[in-house]
Amino acid sequence: EIVLTQSPGTLSLSPGERATLSCRASQSVSSSYLAWYQQKPGQAPRLLIYGASSRATGIPDRFSGSGSGTDFTLTISRLEPEDFAVYYCQQYGSSPAWTFGQGTKVEIK
Amino acid sequence: QVQLVESGGGLVKPGGSLRLSCAASGFTFSDYYMSWIRQAPGKGLEWVSYISSSGSTIYYADSVKGRFTISRDNAKNSLYLQMNSLRAEDTAVYYCAREGPGLSFDIWGQGTMVTVSS
Numbered sequence: 001e002i003v004l005t006q007s008p009g010t011l012s013l014s015p016g017e018r019a020t021l022s023c024r025a026s027q028s029v030s031s032s033y034l035a036w037y038q039q040k041p042g043q044a045p046r047l048l049i050y051g052a053s054s055r056a057t058g059i060p061d062r063f064s065g066s067g068s069g070t071d072f073t074l075t076i077s078r079l080e081p082e083d084f085a086v087y088y089c090q091q092y093g094s095s096p097a098w099t100f101g102q103g104t105k106v107e108i109k
Numbered sequence: 110q111v112q113l114v115e116s117g118g119g120l121v122k123p124g125g126s127l128r129l130s131c132a133a134s135g136f137t138f139s140d141y142y143m144s145w146i147r148q149a150p151g152k153g154l155e156w157v158s159y160i161s162s163s164g165s166t167i168y169y170a171d172s173v174k175g176r177f178t179i180s181r182d183n184a185k186n187s188l189y190l191q192m193n194s195l196r197a198e199d200t201a202v203y204y205c206a207r208e209g210p211g212l213s214f215d216i217w218g219q220g221t222m223v224t225v226s227s
Contacts (some may be wrong), residue, residue, distance in 0.1 A: 035213035037154075044204055044217035045154065051211040088154055092212035097170065098144070098156035 002026055002093040004101035012109040019076040021104045023089035028069050033092040036065055036074045039103075040085045048087075049074060076106075084108050111135035111216055113205050118221030125195050125225070131188040131205030131218055139163075139183035142208040145190050147201035148220075157203070158190065173199075195225045 003026040013019055023034075031052040037045035047056040049065035052072060062077040076083055089101040117129040129145070145157040158179040159168040167179055178191040188205050202220040209215025 033212045035211060037214075044219055045214075046217070047209060047213055047215045050209060050213040050215075054210070056209070056213075056215060090154070090213065097168075098146075098159075098212070098214075100154040100156070102153045 001097055002029060002091055002099055004089050004091060004099055006087075006089060006101035006104045008104060009102075010105045010107060012107050013079055014109045015079050015081055017079050019074075019079055019083070019106055021074040021076075021087055021106075023067075023072040023074070023101050025070045025072075025091060029072075029091045029093065031068050034065075034067070034072050035090045036063075037088045037090065038083075038085045039088065045088065079106070081108075113207065113216055113218035115203065115205055115218040115221040118203065118223045120224045120226065121195055122227050123196060123225055126191070126193045127195065127223060129190040129192065129203055129205075129221060129223070131190075133186045133188065133207075136207075136216075138181075138186040143181065143188045144206050144208065144214065145179060145188075146204045146206050146214065146217075147199075147223075148204070149198075149201040152201075155201075159208075160188070192223070195223075197225050199223060200225050 005024045007022045034052040036049040039045040053065045064075045066073050086103045086105045088103050112134045114132045121127050144159045160179045176194045180189045204220045205218045206214035207216040
């Protein structure tokens with residue numbers, strides 16, 4: 001099973017700042033199968049990025065994804081008040097299995 | 110609009126059973142692969158089970174294999190999860206989710222809470 005480790009655990013930033021979230025895999029992941037989600041309290045996760053870098057329908061262009069192999073990044077170029085939430089990366093690998101990272105909380109500084 | 114609505118959660122004793130349902134609307138349910146994903150209180154997301162569009166291919170996480178059964182009824186636009194031999198560690202919000210591009214999950218239900226406690 002591929003383990004995804006997200007860092008940092010918590011990111012304290014102000015609105016307007018840039019957020020950089022990391023997702024590291026225990027072994028190489030196909031970029032085609034790496035996704036990012038946003039989850040707010042009491043809500044279901046929302047798909048942001050699939051295929052490592054493609055934005056899902058309706059996702060603002062301040063969200064971008066990059067990376068390959070074992071290292072992937074979600075960048076929020078300028079934080080809006082509604083972006084403060086928990087973010088998860090997810091991959092599909094062999095077994096077959098889908099696995100998620102443990103999450104990064106982006107909080108208001 | 111595209112929507113998934115789960116139901117069937119509740120409080121159950123260890124060793125008990127529960128059947129979750131997920132009603133789909135706003136899209137052609139029979140065209141899509143579906144999964145159940147859970148989230149324990151205050152914890153992260155855990156994929157539980159997958160079923161292909163026809164129901165012919167099914168996968169389970171090791172943590173539920175032999176205890177949970179996924180199924181679907183395309184005529185009723187519904188997905189199910191039969192959960193037997195429930196344990197305290199199965200306590201979680203259970204989401205149904207539609208498989209999207211790149212084997213992501215593009216549509217999620219609002220979730221249904223399952224609590225396993227004596």
